Amino acid sequence: MKKSKFIYALAISLAALCSCDDLDEFPKDKVSPESYFKSETELELYTNQFYSLMPSVSTSFNYYLEEGEHIVIPTPSREILGARTIPTKASEVGWTWTTLRKINYFLQNSYRCDNKDVRLRYEGVAYFFRAYFYYNMLTKFGEVPWYDQPLGSDQEDLLKKPRDSRDVIIGHIIADCDSAFKYLPTAHNYATVNAWTALALKSRACLFEGTFRKYHAGDAFNPSSLEWKEILKKGAEASLKLMDEGGYKLYTEGSEPYRDLFASLEIREDEMIWVRLMSEQSAIKNNANGWANTRAVGFTKRFVNLYLNSDGSRFTDRPGYETMTYADECKDRDPRMAQTVYCPGYIQRGETRTYATDLAKCPTGYKYIKYVMEAKYNVWDASLVPLPIFRLGEIYLNYAECLAELGTLTQADLDISVNKLRDRVGMPHLKLADANANPDPVLLSAETGYPNVSKDGNTGVILEIRRERMVEMPLEGVHYNDILRWREGQAYTKPFYGQYFPGEGKYDLTGDGRANVCLYTDKKPGGLGLTFLKIGTDIELSEGDKGYMIVHGDEALQRVWNEGRDYLYAIPINERLLTGGALTQNPGWKDGLNF
Numbered sequence: 257m258k259k260s261k262f263i264y265a266l267a268i269s270l271a272a273l274c275s276c277d278d279l280d281e282f283p284k285d286k287v288s289p290e291s292y293f294k295s296e297t298e299l300e301l302y303t304n305q306f307y308s309l310m311p312s313v314s315t316s317f318n319y320y321l322e323e324g325e326h327i328v329i330p331t332p333s334r335e336i337l338g339a340r341t342i343p344t345k346a347s348e349v350g351w352t353w354t355t356l357r358k359i360n361y362f363l364q365n366s367y368r369c370d371n372k373d374v375r376l377r378y379e380g381v382a383y384f385f386r387a388y389f390y391y392n393m394l395t396k397f398g399e400v401p402w403y404d405q406p407l408g409s410d411q412e413d414l415l416k417k418p419r420d421s422r423d424v425i426i427g428h429i430i431a432d433c434d435s436a437f438k439y440l441p442t443a444h445n446y447a448t449v450n451a452w453t454a455l456a457l458k459s460r461a462c463l464f465e466g467t468f469r470k471y472h473a474g475d476a477f478n479p480s481s482l483e484w485k486e487i488l489k490k491g492a493e494a495s496l497k498l499m500d501e502g503g504y505k506l507y508t509e510g511s512e513p514y515r516d517l518f519a520s521l522e523i524r525e526d527e528m529i530w531v532r533l534m535s536e537q538s539a540i541k542n543n544a545n546g547w548a549n550t551r552a553v554g555f556t557k558r559f560v561n562l563y564l565n566s567d568g569s570r571f572t573d574r575p576g577y578e579t580m581t582y583a584d585e586c587k588d589r590d591p592r593m594a595q596t597v598y599c600p601g602y603i604q605r606g607e608t609r610t611y612a613t614d615l616a617k618c619p620t621g622y623k624y625i626k627y628v629m630e631a632k633y634n635v636w637d638a639s640l641v642p643l644p645i646f647r648l649g650e651i652y653l654n655y656a657e658c659l660a661e662l663g664t665l666t667q668a669d670l671d672i673s674v675n676k677l678r679d680r681v682g683m684p685h686l687k688l689a690d691a692n693a694n695p696d697p698v699l700l701s702a703e704t705g706y707p708n709v710s711k712d713g714n715t716g717v718i719l720e721i722r723r724e725r726m727v728e729m730p731l732e733g734v735h736y737n738d739i740l741r742w743r744e745g746q747a748y749t750k751p752f753y754g755q756y757f758p759g760e761g762k763y764d765l766t767g768d769g770r771a772n773v774c775l776y777t778d779k780k781p782g783g784l785g786l787t788f789l790k791i792g793t794d795i796e797l798s799e800g801d802k803g804y805m806i807v808h809g810d811e812a813l814q815r816v817w818n819e820g821r822d823y824l825y826a827i828p829i830n831e832r833l834l835t836g837g838a839l840t841q842n843p844g845w846k847d848g849l850n851f
Contacts, residue, residue, distance in 0.1 A: 289365040299369055299378040302362055306385040307448075309355055309392075310532055311645060311733060313542040320627075320643055321547060322735045325747045326559045326726070328619060328807045330552045335736070336748050338816035342826040342847045350396065351828050353403075359386045361406040380439030384449045384457065387432035391461045394425050395737050398477065398824045398842060402428055416835040422482060426465045430490060433458035444503065446523055446531040453530045455498040456646035459654045460734075462491025467661055468741040471708055475743075476820050476843035488658045495655035499672065504529065504648040508680050515595035518627050519605060521640055529646040534639065542639045544627035549634040554620035555597055557753040557804060558704065559730070560585070562723050563593040568684030572698040582621060582755045583764055591681040592727050598623035600767025606630035612765040612772040615789060619807045620754025621765075626731050644732055649677055653725045660718045661710065670717075674724050686724070691716040699723065703750060708743045745817040754805030757797060762786065777801060820844040 292298055311320070323329050324336055334340045343349040359382050366382070369375040386404075393400045399419040407414050436454035443450060466488035472478040498504070507517045507524040517524050523531055534540050547553045565571050566588045577585070586599040593599065598618075602625060603610050613623050633639045652673035659665035667688045675685040695716035699705035709718055725738065739745055757763070762771035762783070774786045775795065781788075789795045797803040808815065821844025829847050832839050837851025 289368060293362075293365045293368040295369070296371065296374045296378075299362075299366065299374060302358075303378050303381045303385075306355060306359060306381060309385055309388055311643075313532060313534075313540070313643065320542075320544075320731050320733050321553070322731055322733065324736060324739070325556060325750070325752070326730050326735055327553060327624065328556055328752045330619070332808065332813060332815065335822075336815055337813065338748075338818060338822060340822070340825065342845055343828040345830055346828045349825055349828060351831060356386065356389050356403060357406045359389070360404060363404075364406060376439040377441065380436045380451075380454070381449060383432040384436035384440065384454050387429045387436065387454070387457055387461070390425055390429050390432075391457065391464075394422070394429070394461075395464060395740065396825050397827065398422065400425060401839075404428075416838045418835075418838040419840060422465070422469075422478075426461065426487060429461050430458060433461070433494075444525060444529075446525055446528045447533055449530060452498055452502045452504070453646060455494045455502070456529050456651060458494040459491055459498065459651055460646070462487050462494065463654045463658055464737055464741050466491060466658065470661060470710070471741065471743040472823070477823050485662060488662050492655055492658035492662070495651050495658065498651050499648075499655065502529075502648075506648060506676060506680050512591075512595050514592050514681055515625070518644075519625065519629060519641065521629070521642070523642050527648045528642075528644055529648065529651075530644075532643040532645055534642060536640060541637050542627075542641065542643060543637055544639040544641050544643075545629060545631075545633040546636045546638065548624050548628050549631075550617065550636060552617055552619050553624070554618040554754060554807075555622035555624055555730075556620055556807070557622070557755070558750065559726070560593070560597060560622055561698070561704070562726055563590040564683070564723075565589060566591070566683070570696055570698070572696070579756055579758065581758065581763065583767055586767075590683055590727060595681075596624065596626045596727070596730060598625050600765065604628060604631060606632075610766045610768065612787065615773065615787070615795060615805075618754075619805065620752070621805055622754060624731065649728055650732070650734070652677055653721065653728065657718070657721050657725070660714050660721050663712065663714055665714065665717060674721060677724065677728055686717070686720055688717055691720045695719055696723075702746070706742055706744045706747070740823050743823070745819065745822055749815050749817050751798075751804075752807040753798065754807060756804050757795075757802060759802040760791060818844060 293302070321327055321329070323333055346352060362382050363379060366375050366379050390400070399422055401417045402420040402424055403414070433454045436449070437451045440449060440451040440454060442452065444452070466484045469478055469482045469484035469487070473481040505526045507513055507527045510516050517527065534542060561572055561577070563571060565574070571577055571589065574580070583600055586594065594602065598613055601610055605628070613621055615621055627639070627641045627643070629639060629641050656665065656670060656673040659669050665688065670686055670688055678685060692713055693716065696705070696719055699719040699722070700707060700709070706719070706722060709715055726735065739747060757775055760775045760777050763773045763775070764771050765773055770785070772786060774781060774783060774788050775791055776788065777791050780790070791797060791801055796806045796809055798806050824842040826845040826847065827839055827841050829849065832841065832847065832849055837849065841847055841849070
């Protein structure tokens with residue numbers, strides 16, 4: 257923890273080293289290389305500022321909130337609404353290159369340190385963060401210019417460089433991850449990057465790019481159908497190496513190990529590879545409790561339906577599952593559901609009794625409890641719970657998905673990956689033959705699933721691995737990119753529903769046998785200990801006097817997804833102008849420029 261606080265302090269103190277955001281404004285660096293980069297202290301001091309690339313929590317928590325088909329909030333983001341516009345400035349959309357310049361400046365000058373071991377270690381830090389920077393740019397913008405040198409304002413030819421291909425970018429990401437793995441220490445340190453963090457990034461990046469290419473083959477984002485199999489092979493290899501040699505293991509202690517992995521101030525070091533730490537002293541906090549308890553946020557019915565029954569069968573195969581009420585649908589499910597979603601019997605950390613979900617503060621009735629700590633953290637911007645960036649659970653899933661998409665997955669592969677995650681919570685194993693013999697029709701449906709999945713002999717297991725990914729990793733900042741790479745943006749246009757209510761009446765939302773919520777239509781009935789909600793006024797149902805809780809029923813909040821545009825962000829207009837059109841625009845975005 258002391259190490260992480262030191263990093264944050266250094267990052268803040270060095271933020272003024274270079275304040276420009278755009279490619280055309282790179283200045284000469286204010287650190288004189290002739291008098292710097294000599295000692296380990298100086299190399300550490302300089303490279304600590306690269307940690308500014310870590311996911312931001314600020315006061316919004318939105319990186320981990322994963323708004324969309326998982327979580328809904330009162331006013332959707334522009335990405336979910338399909339209302340993104342073409343930015344005029346780089347800062348409006350994250351087309352920022354300042355940290356990359358610092359990274360390349362460091363790599364250009366690190367040779368000045370005479371201690372080779374020290375120099376290579378911090379070069380490993382720089383290689384990791386250059387790969388991390390370009391991975392984030394690739395997922396957001398697709399093709400971007402590749403730079404491996406610090407640019408000055410007088411280097412017009414490089415400042416006006418066109419975009420490099422996806423092949424070039426992913427090739428450099430992989431190469432930089434390999435260099436980082438070679439030079440970084442192998443000792444575990446969840447606060448700073450190590451060799452295994454580099455392998456985790458390589459695993460994630462290869463899975464993203466390989467599946468993006470596979471599922472976008474021939475469309476506007478991959479018109480030449482770029483090769484994808486070799487990239488997925490590299491992703492599987494990186495995952496397996498980390499699994500076999502990294503020394504990490506799943507956290508399995510206690511009666512609720514999955515919940516305790518996240519809803520704890522104690523970091524489970526055996527599983528967590530890289531963590532976003534909070535600090536009371538540095539006022540670095542998040543809103544994990546705040547969103548769950550003070551804002552109108554909730555999981556969707558679509559997401560809740562993903563959890564299997566406790567015997568491993570599909571919940572959506574239960575007769576009448578569509579109209580099952582909250583208390584019944586929460587029974588006999590994958591234990592991760594009750595450790596992620598507020599189910600009857602849930603008791604918040606530090607409390608002694610269960611409470612009914614406040615439907616006025618949860619538009620779906622499915623409140624999340626992942627990361628939620630004691631009530632003292634419920635106020636806005638107060639939580640100190642650490643947030644994962646990479647953990648072993650993801651690597652297991654990446655490994656299985658890479659092989660499933662390649663068509664080479666075996667039962668043995670599932671047993672050393674996905675089934676370890678199931679073992680943690682006491683769920684039956686995923687069987688390859690059974691999954692492929694009977695693909696889930698709900699997950700194949702255009703209305704409720706992911707219809708663009710590869711239609712071959714592995715369709716069933718691919719869908720089950722996706723299910724496992726969604727119930728194992730919600731609110732971990734990965735699902736939006738999953739939607740992009742699976743080419744499933746239409747999932748955001750489907751109705752966002754909540755709990756089902758068969759009509760007016762009294763309902764038990766705590767599981768204690770006593771009603772605590774009453775829905776009515778005309779005259780408010782009597783009763784003690786009840787929260788009264790008038791249908792059509794306090795709560796809106798999909799069929800008028802009955803049905804699912806409706807989210808975003810307002811016509812002004814109708815969601816659209818443009819298949820020919822929304823898988824990438826637009827390039828800022830001013831950047832295109834400054835390069836004279838060398839920077840081309842992404843598909844579907846019409847910025848009015850004639851080049």
